[in-house]
Amino acid sequence: MITTIGEIVRGDAAVFPPYLYEAYRSTLRRAPRLPLVEVPLTASELSRPRLDVSHVTAEDADLTRNAGTGGEALGQRIIVTGRVTDENGLPAPGALLEVWQANAAGRYIHKRDDWPGPLDPNFLGIGRCLTNAAGEYRFLTVRPGAYPWGNHENAWRPAHIHFSVLASSWSQRLVTQMYFPDDPLLGLDPIFNAVPDGARSRLVAAYAHGVTEPHWALGWRWDIVLAGPGATAFEAREQSAA
Amino acid sequence: MTPLPFTPSQTVGPFFHDCLLRVDRCESTAGDEGGVQIHLEGRVIDGDGAGVPDAVIEVWHAESFARIGTDAEGGFSISTTRPKRVQLDRGTTQAPHLSIAVFARGLMNHLLTRVYFEDDPSTESDPILRLVPETRRATLIARRVPDESLTPLYRFDIVLQGAGETVFFDFKSPAR
Numbered sequence: 001m002i003t004t005i006g007e008i009v010r011g012d013a014a015v016f017p018p019y020l021y022e023a024y025r026s027t028l029r030r031a032p033r034l035p036l037v038e039v040p041l042t043a044s045e046l047s048r049p050r051l052d053v054s055h056v057t058a059e060d061a062d063l064t065r066n067a068g069t070g071g072e073a074l075g076q077r078i079i080v081t082g083r084v085t086d087e088n089g090l091p092a093p094g095a096l097l098e099v100w101q102a103n104a105a106g107r108y109i110h111k112r113d114d115w116p117g118p119l120d121p122n123f124l125g126i127g128r129c130l131t132n133a134a135g136e137y138r139f140l141t142v143r144p145g146a147y148p149w150g151n152h153e154n155a156w157r158p159a160h161i162h163f164s165v166l167a168s169s170w171s172q173r174l175v176t177q178m179y180f181p182d183d184p185l186l187g188l189d190p191i192f193n194a195v196p197d198g199a200r201s202r203l204v205a206a207y208a209h210g211v212t213e214p215h216w217a218l219g220w221r222w223d224i225v226l227a228g229p230g231a232t233a234f235e236a237r238e239q240s241a242a
Numbered sequence: 243m244t245p246l247p248f249t250p251s252q253t254v255g256p257f258f259h260d261c262l263l264r265v266d267r268c269e270s271t272a273g274d275e276g277g278v279q280i281h282l283e284g285r286v287i288d289g290d291g292a293g294v295p296d297a298v299i300e301v302w303h304a305e306s307f308a309r310i311g312t313d314a315e316g317g318f319s320i321s322t323t324r325p326k327r328v329q330l331d332r333g334t335t336q337a338p339h340l341s342i343a344v345f346a347r348g349l350m351n352h353l354l355t356r357v358y359f360e361d362d363p364s365t366e367s368d369p370i371l372r373l374v375p376e377t378r379r380a381t382l383i384a385r386r387v388p389d390e391s392l393t394p395l396y397r398f399d400i401v402l403q404g405a406g407e408t409v410f411f412d413f414k415s416p417a418r
Binding site: 009010011012015016017018019021024025026027028029030031032033034036037038039040041042043044045047048049050051052053055056085086087088089096098099100102108109110112113124125126127128162164166170171173174175176177191192194195196199200202203223224225226227228229 | 243245246247248249250251252253254255256257258259260261262264266267268269270288289290292294300302303304305306307328329330336339341343345346347348349350351352353354356370373374375378402403404407408409410411412413414415
């Protein structure tokens with residue numbers, strides 16, 4: 001994709017997208033123009049908030065039924081699962097994952113999504129769960145559809161699921177999107193392509209037949225590797241320094 | 243072992259509200275016991291000087307965490323407890339501050355900034371603030387708004403781009 005790419009990136013520029021990526025037009029008036037100020041991580045960035053997770057229920061991770069209507073969402077039923085770890089493969093247990101997505105027809109229930117794709121009364125398109133002791137998460141949902149947007153002529157977003165991850169420190173905070181392989185729209189999407197070439201494929205889930213459940217749902221695996229040290233790494237360092 | 247490659251970030255897009263701002267979300271109330279409440283209000287402003295109506299602000303300090311969406315004019319208002327000094331290393335402390343993350347459509351990675359307080363005497367000597375070019379430090383300092391309420395009110399605008407652009411940080415890990 002030929003476009004103007006800004007130089008301001010937070011984190012590793014081989015991994016993270018630049019703030020200015022002209023082909024994605026919303027970046028033009030929102031990307032900072034002055035260099036980020038580099039400072040050392042401190043205890044503030046390595047603290048872990050004490051979340052009130054009492055609200056999180058098992059039903060929250062089942063997007064096919066969590067609309068609470070008693071009915072089931074339409075579409076191809078899928079299981080999306082994976083591990084959340086740091087770069088050393090250490091699991092992030094107790095991380096809060098929040099997901100949102102369009103329905104199987106590509107429509108969000110959001111009031112600002114008004115294209116004529118059908119709504120599904122049994123699908124809210126939101127879910128959440130906590131990772132287990134091994135850092136694993138699991139959602140049951142329906143495969144989202146592609147949807148049109150106003151970025152450029154005949155623009156369509158490839159099918160994706162938004163993920164928000166709150167793990168063991170503020171430095172590990174991540175919001176991203178998961179895509180599906182073999183989607184012809186991936187090569188045309190400026191949001192996906194804003195990620196550097198070598199890192200893009202990490203946003204794409206892999207079909208996992210071992211996760212697929214017979215007569216029930218297709219399985220997809222997508223692991224998340226968090227940048228930035230976690231609180232436990234910091235504590236260990238503090239102790240070794242003492 | 244070869245380190246695993248990081249997962250890149252992507253924008254929150256425009257349709258996050260029902261998920262990230264759901265009524266029964268998991269905000270912590272930690273630190274509320276015995277802490278002094280403060281209000282922080284401001285606007286998120288884009289490069290045209292217009293309010294950003296679809297941003298999400300997260301406020302972190304110590305163990306407490308809050309999340310708020312901006313309104314149609316880009317405004318936000320958050321109640322939290324007044325932060326305390328934080329240790330930097332042995333012998334050095336940081337002035338009280340809030341850590342802020344800004345998410346929005348068009349932000350491919352969240353922006354990180356800090357809120358310091360103009361009426362705290364330690365703000366001026368804060369070791370992180372002193373790493374910021376002097377002419378830009380004011381963008382990180384919340385102004386006390388005269389107010390008759392018992393809860394102190396502070397003003398802090400977040401300018402994403404252009405005149406008065408807020409300082410955003412890239413935190414670097416200590417060498418391992």
